[in-house]
Amino acid sequence: MSRQWSEHLLLWTLRGLAMVAGCIILLIGAFLAVESVPALREVGLGRFFSDTSWHPSGGVEAGSFNFAPMAAGTLAVTSGAVLLATPLGIGSALFCHFYAPRGLGVAFRRLVELLAGIPSVVYGIWGLVVLIPLIRQWQPPGQSLLAGILVLTIMILPTVALLTESSLRAVPRSYLQGAAALGLSRWATVWGVVLPAARSGIVTAVLLATGRAIGETMAVLMVMGNIVQVPTSVFDPVRALTANIALEMGYAMDAHRSALFVSGLMLLAMVVVLVAMSVWASERSRYA
């Protein structure tokens, strides 16, 4: 085999593999789109937000296809979790980098990494067996938005903490030395120097955590009670879009099944937007 030929073969094999890897997301998008077509054509996008309720098994005419309560559920649980996890995550990152004694900081980081590796069903069973009875004593039935928010917070906290921590680490030493030379207090250094320098990294961290929260299925399915309704308090049971897919995918037929793919496509679109925003944030910082 001639050398040139073998190098060509290698290059094209690699290109082919890379191409396939790159096309998987297109294939996923395409399949979701194809499966969504019947619902989009027969039910129409408008009815997904204007119908009276979510009772899709009646078919195109008799059924009703309102996603809005579940989109509201996803929105509520995601924003609640992100609002809680962001300060906690940033606090954890600051702790390991600036406040903890050196050994403790490393240990704490490992601990957060451990937290990141716990599967969502395990969070789910903990929520089901420990958290829900606690909330139930306070406000029945216990399966509630609050339970979802708390479980999700613990789940996405490591994402915020670890990514923030690595962007804190990327803050140039010279900044810290400058701050020290100015005699700034620790908090003044963190607030005035470190956090602004690490801002885009933190934004990326929060965006990725948001993506994780939107997409989380099992834990929210297990603890939120899965009632299709717009929540009026944190003690209301709600259903998230992801949980809806997991609950109904097994038996959905025709327009109903297709409607589930529409919601999958919506989730995918949200993630694409979030990833695009985070890429934009990190590229902006690189050229800043």
Place this chain on the structure above:
Amino acid sequence: MPDPSVSPLPSLSEHRVDWPDRAVASLVWLVALLVTGSLLWIVGDLARHGAPELSWSFLTDSPRDAGRAGGILPVVVSTLMILGICLAVSLPMDVGTAIFLAEFTRTGGLLAHFVRRSLDVLAGVPSIVFGLFGNAFFSIYLGMGFSILSGGLTLACMVLPILIRSTEEGFRSVPDEYRKAAAALGLSQPATLWQILLPVATPGLVVGLILGVGRALAETAALLFTSGYVARMPSSVLDSGRTLSIHIYDLAMNVPGGESNAYTTALVLITLLLMINVLTFWIADRWLHRGITHR
């Protein structure tokens, strides 16, 4: 003493006890305690409920009575089979794509740009969306039904971005001198890759592999409608098989009195993941501490 007029920050003017600094410090410590506390709570709860049932026979028995009694052997076997298929498919694609991205597109090209971006998106796709896709594509369109094969392939799509990111990192960490030396020796590209770069980049590949296995083991939503949840010993990859995480879900949600075995299974899963975690650190540490001069 710093001169207050130079400072952009008002807190500087306080020379004695810096109360905001103190307050924030205690707040940060509180956060750390809270996070540590929740982890200890979850893990402690798991150990307390799960440990009493854990025994060797739990790992070697079949589930009986809908999983309330007996063990988890078929579940472990199905999990390993799904993992095996997932890796058998994703590893070659991982290595190929990573080599392409790290070694052949240093200056960046259209294809590389496209592949990187689509992998970024793929990494963010919610697992339930992988489940939808896997069900529509592998189970129905390709006619694999609810099978270990269909679940494994779905997982392969899911872990691919994780694998590639880490393997590419591995190749990028190979010092350029190696490539120059190989070129100076007149080695062909395939030989350089195979004999020089791949061995040096292996730790990156292994770290990615381990992260990917961790993600795959933890997955539930993507498998519900691809691999199904039959809790019997699979006889081929076309059988349905349930993984550890699906077993936990099913026992916790659908079986009255199933919590205790759900906890025990969760303990097994967490222990496995913990071992994988430690292994990752160990490899990553050795890799980081190994200088270029060492080789």
Place this chain on the structure above:
Amino acid sequence: MLPADLFRAPGRPGGVKGVVTSSRRTTLGGLLTLVLFGASGGCDSARGGAPIEDGRLQGRIAITGSSTVAPLVGEIARRFEEEYPAVRIDVQTGGTSRGIADVRREIAEIGMVSRVLRPEEADLLNHAIAVDGIAFIVHSKNPVPALTHEEIVGIFTGETRRWSEVGGGDREITVVNKADGRATLELFLSHFELRGEEVRPSVIIGDNQQGIRTVATSPDAVAYVSIGTASFESSRGTAIRLLPVDGVDPTLEALRDGTYPLTRPLNLVSRADSNLLVEAFLAYAASAEVHDLVEAQYFVPPVE
């Protein structure tokens, strides 16, 4: 920048445009399957196989559907497998609608259906294997003695909010409803002449077992589930109690003589083109040979 990049490959066969057209089966399937995962088309033949070899039944049957029927079919399948060791039968739950959907999509050979088949489901063959009813269950510590038709309607529509209004303690009622697409829900709605939207639940459950588990862990909950499953669970000490409805206890006797108001058949359905193995199993499941199993699961064998 990014989303545009993502979908900007329409010139190629994998692009979004090419897929929406009717040529998807040939272009997309053929091309990408081949590229992505090699030839995996051999699965279909491996799943079916010849149902009889050397005069013995052999092969595999996938059964999905109603969680009410699943435990019974699981037992029947185990006995059938003992008789024909080369046969493997996998049973998965997911609800009646899933059973029908999976059989039509050819993911499963047999579907489990816990209601009467509808006229539009006439493409499937029906095999009755047992009779079941729907029981209302509460936590075993709940003092409520019984519920009437009107009380049940009041509770499930949200008009009755506290147990004290129907003879229980002064606590808020947790209403557990079945998910859409479940046969139990359909029978419940039609019996009480309710529409799905009128029910005001606080928890939605899928499988019977999940309903029983929910009630057994929350003292203020009320749910409706299969009588067979509930009696079976309660007989093994799960903390639930079956309530009489309109004065009739949900017992096997009441099911058998037809005095209990909420009854339904448990069926297996199959496609018309089923193979010999599937037909043999269906005949076995409907035969008198398995009546002891039917009764062990607290169901009533079908009347001939």
